[in-house]
Amino acid sequence: MRYLNLVLVAVLLSVSSCSKSKQTSIAPIVTPIVVNPVNTTLKDMPFKFGASVNARLLENNPAYKALVIKEFSSLTTENALKFATVHPLEGHYDFTDATNIVNLALANGKRIHGHTLNWYKSLPAWVTNFQGTTADWENLLKTHIQTVVGQFKGKIASWDVVNEAFEDDGTYRNSIWVQKLGTDYIARAFEYAHQADPNALLFYNDYGQEYSTAKRTAILNLVNNLKSRGIPIHGIGLQMHTRYNQSDANITSAITTAAATGLMVHISELDIALNPDNNQALTYTATLAEQHAAKYKSIVKAYYAIPKAQQYGITTWNVTDADSWIPTEYSRPDWPLPFDASYQRKAAYQAILDGVK
């Protein structure tokens, strides 16, 4: 023990005398900061980068859960807060899935985005069969929104308040909500949500804003109208379910025109299909992987060019090619996400990081 101490003292003395005698002649050593790409994750992007997450997979698949925790700084509830899930019977709410996702997000320092308070799809039978006066329908809309938002007040940072209210030709979708309440129910949906959580950021969310000018214009008109009336709307969600061969010009127009409203812009459901023509025999090749990566990069670049304060973030719809909704929905092979079916990073992953360099 004593011998060890002596050795230590001797070593320290020699180091200090050595550095003293040479300190005037040696330039200070500057340790270079090496960015290790292995340790870099999507959490390190200069804006929030998220994914929509599936409650069942988080519950049953530890590798999926680990990937979600490791990579993302924001989580969107894929299905857990849709009307049919959260409010399956009249007067009966089931917050189980949503609560699990919210708790996971909060425990891991992630922002949580709620999807969606109002949609024409995923409605339970009790709503589609509901019989009542206009006032009864208004009460149904208001009660649902305020119960769900109120349940997660202070925890869910932002909401897709109204989802997909327009057709691709820019006309209002003839949804059950428009049939029962007229198109201005949209404004009231935002007001109801705001009353339930005045700090929550409220978004209008829709797809096709990159490929349909008519739809984009209709959405911008709606949003500007709501703004001018003082309705509490804070952002536009560009779903961006797009394809590898969509033009950069169209994508950039959707992003810049949304930003021109002054509201925040959320690329809220990003995925890039490689097989939009439903070719059953298509296989994933290096060429497709590169085209995929290039489109991810150009989307990230265009997004990063809007004012920082308006960059609410980019969220992919689902996490990996194994859980993407696209192959199931269209019964075709496809590889739309930055992680492959074995949860490995694809070329698109690096392209996302490169998009902000």
Ligand code: 9MR
């Ligand atoms: O990914 C979702 C899928 O699991 C559901 O079955 C489907 C119906 O609720 O909705 C999918 O998510 C959609 C989202 O809610 C709105 N934009 C389009 C998404 C893909 O269809």
